Amino acid sequence: MEITANWYLILSAVLFSIGVVGLLIRRNPLVMFMCVELMLNAVNLSFVTFSNALNDVGGQVAVFFVLVVAAAEVVVGLAVIVAIMRRRPTATADDLSVLAG
Amino acid sequence: MVDIIVFVVSAAIILTGAIGVIAARNPVHSALMLVMTLFGVAVQFVAQEAHFLAAVQVIVYAGAIVILFLFVIMLLGVDKAEELDVGRLTAQRPMAFLAGAGVLASVLVSLLAGDESITGAREVGRAIIGGEDEADFRQIGRLLFTDYVLAFELTAILLTIAVVGAVMLARRVRGEAVDADTYLPEQARRRRIRETPVLLRTPVVETSDDMAEANSGGGE
CATH class of the missing domain: 1.20.5 (Single alpha-helices involved in coiled-coils or other helix-helix interfaces)
Structure with missing residues (x-):
């Protein structure tokens, strides 16, 4: 038996689904952010798998850009969460349904 | 054989970490479980000969992003357990699992339906400029x-x-932050320019000269 690209892709799909479920059931904005990171990692894994299977480095370059965008997204998102939490210490996602102050 | 062992072990690490992220009640535990998943993904990167990305994954994700998460958790002091069972929408959890299962099923069907490999396209023919061993x-x-x-x-x-x-x-904005919902025009009139209240949202009030002056002085 040999590890083919499909194995990695199935694992990536499972990881992505876990991220989707977590994003939908958790109410702490920080944990929801972590679930977004899970989904990004699932996509990165499938990018690398395709890059390896198709013998094309372009997939790895795409992963590089995803990493950069994820870092920027986390920085801005956490700044937003800090700004919100400073005013309401126990904010869950339900409390933030209104964007007004 | 070694390939299979590496894959199975790293897949177990990844899935354990991922389930831990969404199941842990404490956000700190979620962050540490996220580190576990990220390391597992890095192992799979190495197994697929993406050595540079594996290093970047460990350095940027585990080293920077998760540390940033932990930093914010500790800074805000929100590291207390969350009641997972209480939800405002009762149907939210089953619907969430349904949505996850739907995503998984749609991807798996498209992956496993055909006998061929994913795209059938081998050798897109880019990139390997310096030869295979570069x-x-x-x-x-x-x-x-x-x-x-x-x-x-x-x-x-x-x-x-x-x-x-x-x-x-x-x-931190200068001046005392006020809640626009409870911000009364009288307070604005009393404060004047010297205290420069920071309006988070302009309250709906009758425009008088005093208010206009206070608002223009406190505009940020």
């Missing part, structure tokens, strides 16, 4: 500074904007 970071670097140089410059701009935005968002 290191992956050389190839990535060459692509980044030739074909993808515009995107590379745009990421530089993106990072700059993100830093500026984070500083602006996390900055």
Whole structure:
């Protein structure tokens, strides 16, 4: 038996689904952010798998850009969460349904 | 054989970590479980000969992003357990599992339905300029500074904007913050310009000269 690209892709799909479920059931904005990171990692894994299977480095370059965008997204998102939490210490996602102050 | 062992072990690590992220009640535990998943993904990167990305994964994700998460958790003091069972929408959890199962099923069907490999396209024919044995970071670097140089410059701009935005968002505004819902016109009139109240949202009041003056003085 040999590890083919499909194995990695199935694992990536499972990881992505876990991220989707977590994003939908958790109410702490920080944990929801972590679930977004899970989904990004699932996509990165499938990018690398395709890059390896198709013998094309372009997939790895795409992963590089995803990493950069994820870092920027986390920085801005956490700044937003800090700004919100400073005013309401126990904010869950339900409390933030209104964007007004 | 070694391939299979590496795959199975790293897949178990990844899935355990992922389930831990969404099941842990304490956000700190979620963050540590996220580190576990990220390490597992890095192992799979190595198994697929993406050595540069494996190193970047460990350094940037586990080293920077998760630390940032932990930093914010500790800074805000939100590291207390969350009641997972209480939900405002009772149907939310089953619907969430249904949505996850739907995503998984749609991807698995498209993966496993055909006998052929995913795209059937072998050898797209890019990139391997220096031959098969050239290191992956050389190839990535060459692509980044030739074909993808515009995107590379745009990421530089993106990072700059993100830093500026984070500083602006996390900055403490001068003056006492007021809640616009409870901010009465009388308070505004009493405060005048000297205290410069920071309006988070302009309250709906009758426009008088005093209010206009106070607002223009406190505009931020």
